[in-house]
Amino acid sequence: MATTINKTALLPHSAKTMFDLVADIASYPEFLPGCSGAQIIEQTENVVVGKLDLSKAGVTQSFVTRNTNTPHTSITLALEDGPFESLGGEWRFDALSDEACRVSLDLTFQLRSGLLKMAASRLFESVANDMVDAMVKRANQLQKEKAS
Known part of the structure; x- marks a missing residue:
């Protein structure tokens, strides 16, 4: 069964x-x-193939996605390799003004069956749920550094 975030x-x-x-x-x-x-495994003008290594509580998983970028609007993710049966999603960036936006992350994934499926699922779900919050904190931090 697929998990959606x-x-x-x-x-x-x-x-x-x-x-x-x-x-x-x-x-x-x-x-x-x-x-x-x-x-970064491969990069062209609007496509990036990237590998992420995720680790938590002694569980480490790596996966590769092909990210298709529509500058300043969206990033679409598609699985290239990893412990998933399926993985897909999209980041969306909707400008509300010159200095405000709505950021959305929609992910759907299903892990392959196996011994580490439950642990890997919890790991990925935890990281995916934290991604938007981490991006917000990072943007705020970079803005403060730029201002000082």
């Missing part, structure tokens, strides 16, 4: 700022709880 936040940051932050996969280990590694 839907998170939305209204932010005092531009859609461009939030898009750029989410699109910067390589920086995820610096601020995303549970993300122990990130690697």
